[in-house]
Amino acid sequence: MTTTAVLPYSVQWDNSHITLLNQQALPAITEFIELHSVDDVYDSILTLKVRGAPAIGLTAAFGVALGAKQETSTDLGEFKKNVKRHIEKLASSRPTAVNLFWALKRMENILLAAQSIATAKEALELEAKAIFAQDEEMCRKIGEHGLSLFSKGDSLLTHCNAGGIATARYGTALAPFHLAKERDFPLKVYACETRPVLQGARLTAWELMQAGVDVTLISDNMAAHTIQQKQINGIIVGADRIAANGDTANKIGTLGLAILAKHYGIPFYVAAPSTTFDLTLESGASIPIEERDGAEITYIQGVRVAPENVNTFNPAFDVTPHHLITSIITENGIITPGFAHNIPNFVK
Incomplete structure (x- = not known):
């Protein structure tokens, strides 16, 4: 199903299926697709139709509910x-985003307790x-705390997409910008294109323009x-x-940007809900x-831009060491x- 209207939520539960904003189609087409099975949900995560750690977790949780609803067994x-x-199966879709495993663990606990x-x-x-x-509530609070760090007229740089389409609503890193717009609090945003999948160009630029x-x-x-040259404030x-x-x-x-922030003496902020912390990892x-x-x-976009048979190295993520981070903005406050x-004072 395709529509030109932008729905208020990029992930929606419709009782018999999940309606999902297809992020792979943006910005050329605003398309909402229907997921009718766990296999559909798995594919949507694997192929980046849904991406952003919180949105992946949300979609997987609804995927479990959908799969359970469709089960016909009469034996508990x-x-x-x-x-x-x-x-x-859903846990095997992507390995890095911890929100996926957090959401699935919650669903598993409910399953095990059922009588x-x-x-x-x-x-x-x-x-x-x-x-x-x-x-949704965590993202709004992240936006509130994040906006408190900025001044009217600031210019901020961001990378990838950590916006409303990557979460339930508002986003994490983009939440302060959405709240600032609602409150007539002028900010200027510079968005990196984010190679190789271009989430910044296709998603962040589109979302903020909307x-x-x-x-x-x-x-x-x-x-x-x-x-x-643009006097970026953070x-x-x-x-x-x-x-x-x-x-x-x-x-x-992201790591390269943190190093640049250190060099230029500007703050480097990470915005994330408490569900993104993995305290089992030292x-x-x-x-x-x-x-x-x-x-x-x-x-x-389907056009080859490199020689045939060239070797490639394509990590989807990097790790920014804590000493390069000015503060971490959570729904519970600024760490x-x-x-x-x-961290343990803000993450339970």
Whole structure:
């Protein structure tokens, strides 16, 4: 199904299916697709039709509810075993974004506690809806805390897409910009294109333009010059996983921006909900980094731009060490360095 209207939510639960904004089609086409099975949900995550750590978790949670709803087994044990297989399949879709595993763990806990198939199906649907509502509220609070760090007229740089289409609503790194627009608080945003999949060009620029935010698109290799020439006041990015010491995995290219921020003496902010923290990992050295098909580098929009048979290296994420991060903005407040000591006060 395709429409030219922009729905208020990029992920919607419609009882018999999930309606999803197809991020792969943007910005040329605003397309909403229907997911009718767990296989559809798995494919949507794997092929980046849905991306952004919170949105991946939300979609997977609804995927579990959908799979449970479609189960026909009348034996509780068999039902639980089948739904557990759905959870395991969805967990295998992408390795880096911790929100996926956080949401699926919540759904699994509900499944295990269920005393009947009927109550399991109802409880799983309610839990997925609760995860969605919680994410929306967390993003709004992140926006409030983030906006408190900026002054009217500031110019900020961002990378990849950590906006409303990557979450339930508002986004993480983009949440302050959406709130600023609502409150007539002028900010100028510079968005890196974010090679090789161009999330900044296709998604962030599109989303902020839809909201009426003053946004300028740059290619990734223009970042240093832009910081220098456009008097950038700070850099703000999202996160896919944050270790106990504050080391942060985010879209490839984030580490380079953190190094530039250090060089130019401007703040480097990470914006993420508490669900993005993985306190089981002592440092970013233990964060698994997804490597994707090299065709993402050798082709752009289906056109080959590199020699045949060239070797490629295509990590989807990098890890920014905590000492390069000025502060981490969460729904519970702003975490400052000594992250290892301070994070437990904000993340339970």
